[in-house]
Amino acid sequence: MVGLSSLKNIRSLNVSCSEFDSHGLDIVCDDLPHIEALDLSQTEVTELTPLLKCKDNLRVLKLFKLKVGFHVLLGLYFFSKNSSTGLSTLQNQTQHKKEPIYFNLR
DSSP states (O other): OOOGGGGTTOOEEEOTTSOOBHHHHHHHHHHOTTOOEEEOTTSBOOOOGGGGGGTTTOOEEEEETOSOOHHHHHHHHHHHHTSSSSOSEEEEEOTTOSSOEEEEOO
16 A cells, blocks of 8 residues: 555545545645645545645545535635635535536636
8 A cells, every 4th residue: 555645746636436534534635735636525524624734725626425514515615715726616416416516616
């Protein structure tokens, strides 16, 4: 297994459809400072607070069928709108809706 410290220059990470969890997200946000695109769709992530550490570089965040409340997504949206850098696209699809929700953050 490759340690995250050896991947510190990675810009895009897709962990969708895996057992990736909130602890893993915390590690990714600490160890991958250049991450620009992150797909957390259909993972075990329930807490998005670690993403605040990535706010200056993260441009695309996919959260399809993630088990977080809509209020958490709105918090990310408003946080990004008040930042001069950060997310440009946030994509989410809840388990109850057939169509994804897209926020264009720029």
